[in-house]
Amino acid sequence: MESILEVKNLTYIYSAGTPFEHKALDDVSFHLHRGEFVGIIGHTGSGKSTLMQQLNGLLKPTSGTVLLDGKDIWSDKALTRQARFRVGLVFQYPEYQLFEETVFKDIAFGPKNMGLSPEEIDRRVREAAGFVGLTEEQLEVSPFDLSGGQKRRVAIAGVIAMEPEVLILDEPTAGLDPVGRSEILGNIEAYRKAKNATIMMVSHSMEDVARLTERLLVMNGSRLAMDAPPAEVFTHAEELVAMGLNIPQVTQVFLALKKRGLDVKNVYTIDQAVAELNRLRGGASHA
Amino acid sequence: MLKDITLGQYFPGNSVIHRLDPRTKLILLVVYMVALFVASGWVSYGVMLLFLLTVIKISTIPGKAIVRGMKPLVMILIFTGVLNLFFTKEGTVLVDFWIITITTGGLERALFMMARILMLITGTFLLTYTTSPISLTDGLESLMGPLKAVKVPVHELSMMMCIALRFIPTLIEETDKIMSAQKARGADFESGKLIERAKALIPILVPLFISAFRRADELATAMECRCYQGGEGRTKMKQLHYTRIDFAAFGVVTLVVAAIVVLKRFGL
Structure with a gap:
């Protein structure tokens, strides 16, 4: 797969030279490929949010480099600005950043800053609204009249409208009900498929990352502890627990079954569990 | 970044200054300020500066932090300095060019005022650097207690x-x-x-x-x-109590103030 974003030996220190000095990132390196869905998991304070802000040039690394298409995003001012648009960042609780009079204007804020023509802005806003399931009528109302879940969609659309090649989301489903969660995750997946975009998602839900992602980055104590497909990451259950993380519930159940002597494979999604149980039942009926 | 604003920020620590009762610190800050205005000669200012530097040393606040906190005030300092420099007409003339006249008196006054402002602000910073906001308001509430009688x-x-x-x-x-x-x-x-x-x-x-x-x-x-x-x-x-270190602090400041008053008598 073609690499789009590369992080090399990234270190970041907050408030250097004060009593509050804190190393938030310590020698982190990894690649992101085009069209990939990557998850980041890690305990609170493990450096996930700091890492995200390095990738689009909001924070400048203390040492190390961030390469977008092989070019250092800090090597030139224009490249830094370009990184803002090519790498879209959706913060935690993004609905608190809404400020415009109408949903349309708020989604258009990013594209406007890119200096696009009014027609192009219009097209992008409507397309982005479509991705997150907002209706035409909703584009003309005030974002503050919408429900919490809808505000979140508006905020995500505001970033999608810039059509970033890499979309980074910090817990996009925090505080939403189950229906809202699966809808937003579906929207994100739809955007990835339509634009062959790279998605990087911070999540505390092991079920979500197990189901959606192809690769997992595990952060622990400012360092990148693991970089592997979910199937592999979840085989290190004990290490994950030691990092204050967990494995999907269904994986826990299957590990317990294995302990009791049942011949099952490791699974980490519901679909795999169903297939595995069917296999067992099938095997039993044949015997 | 906004986080770099240190104006009035609390620096956690466990020095003697940190452990003083907030009321002591508030009262002594006021006394210190009055003393700064009473002091009128360079010797008195030397005494005050020595006192201030000693307190900074004891408080373990890094000097860098204090200097950084000064940054937003640079404009005020320059303004004061320039005003005093140009508008005081005392002593011998040093520079006389077009409408600008700088006299020795003006130069001395400008330096004097700038030193006064710097020391005033540093003293205030020391209070907020070494006192958590909560204990600061506790101290204020306790000191303003008598005002309750007049329905404040x-x-x-x-x-x-x-x-x-x-x-x-x-x-x-x-x-x-x-x-x-x-x-x-x-x-x-x-x-x-x-x-x-x-x-x-x-x-x-x-x-x-x-x-x-x-x-x-x-x-x-x-x-x-x-x-x-x-x-x-x-x-x-958390009840506020005066302890031995508070009495010691009152003692030290009383000595400094006494010294300033005596020096003023001699015009120093």
């Missing part, structure tokens, strides 16, 4: 101050977050003309105000849920 809502005032101080870092953090989020959408706060820059603040200010109101509302509800009803009959978990 002392508790309410100190609670308001406490909440305001408590929320400064929260709001700064919030502003930082909103700024990052808007920057991620390509907002530009650093370039453009004055009007453009002012306009660029709208995407920050609107969400900031909304969240401040939301927070205020939530805080009020949370306080009511815990039966908060003002100062009437309210007790404190």
